Amino acid sequence: MHQPAGTPGPVIGQSRKLAIVVAGLAAVVVTMLCAFALPSINSGPNDLPVGVTGPQQSTTTVTKTLQGDKWDVTTYDSEARLQAAIQDREVLGGIVLAPGRVTAYTATAGGPQAAATLTSTATVIAKQQRAEVTVTDLKPFTEDDPKGAGFSSATLPMIFGGMFPAVILSRLFAGHSGLRLRLIGGVAFALVAGFAATAFLQYGTGSFDGNYLMTSLGVSLGMASLVTTLLGLETLMGMAGFGLGAVVIMLLGNPLSGFASGPHWLPDGWAAFGQLLPPGAAGSLLRSNAFFDGTGAGTPALTLSAWVVLGLALMLVADRRGAQAARAVAPQSALAG
Structure with missing residues (x-):
């Protein structure tokens, strides 16, 4: 039996189709928002691999200070070994502890945010120990594009x-x-x-x-x-x-x-x-x-x-x-x- 012309059947069918399309597109937009926003909102230092070297008592104290979800600390027996580990990408950076001096070695090209966080952490440690702080970037971006x-x-x-x-x-x-x-x-x-x-x-x-x-x-x-x-x-x-x-x-x-x-x-x-x-x-x-x-x-x-x-x-x-x-x-x- 044919449906009389002018009945709302086809219109209702098109309306449902339109509603499904609109809801689907809205779902895609929300999914995109979640995919891009959530990683940014929840981003931050997460098990950043860093090295520490210096006198045993000092390295033990700093290692305990850095314990947590932000850092993954490895102790090295010398400053040269720590520098080599950064060059070999075993760690993203490191802190050298010495009487009256704290040196932060970073690798900005390996992660600029990580380098900045390590620098600020080394500065805080130096203030606590009333020592001078020096920052050396072992792997910077290029001179023509220092911000990467x-x-x-x-x-x-x-x-x-x-x-x-x-x-x-x-x-x-x-x-x-x-x-x-x-x-x-x-x-x-x-x-x-x-x-x-x-x-x-x-x-x-x-x-x-x-x-x-x-x-x-x-x-x-x-x-x-x-x-x-x-x-x-x-x-x-x-x-x-x-x-x-x-x-x-x-x-x-x-x-x-x-x-x-x-x-x-x-x-x-x-x-x-x-x-x-x-x-x-x-x-x-x-x-x-x-x-x-x-x-x-x-x-x-x-x-x-x-x-x-x-x-x-x-x-x-x-x-x-x-x-x-x-x-x-x-x-x-x-x-x-």
């Missing part, structure tokens, strides 16, 4: 450098026939963009001072991990897969990356999870290559490589499905002919 603005600004370009190519390549080379072209294009883009972005930040703005080739390859690996994963999701699941990957990257990967502050400035657990996602691993790899001569680059490089392998695996599965579908269609086309 160039490094911090690399976050979104790296993320969008993985998202945009995946969208464009999927549209230009759609379907099973374009799968290999999408893969080749994504990898080629990551290499070209990685070297170009590093050249700009190292030679254009002077924000980096590490080995150009190593840093460029690291940036390219970060972009490749994003573009291959998103291409794999899109190839296997369509735009729904791409949307899922983009949401994870933007709503979780970006705020939990610790790109500018370093992962130790995020709440416990969130930092570790953020380092398993491409933005966090890419940031740690860039920090290692650009300022620490590759020290500490192994884990983030392996993490990003795992994401690349995942993307390739997804594309391989999609390729086999496409080949099977093509073989199934071929006999039917022959019969129809």
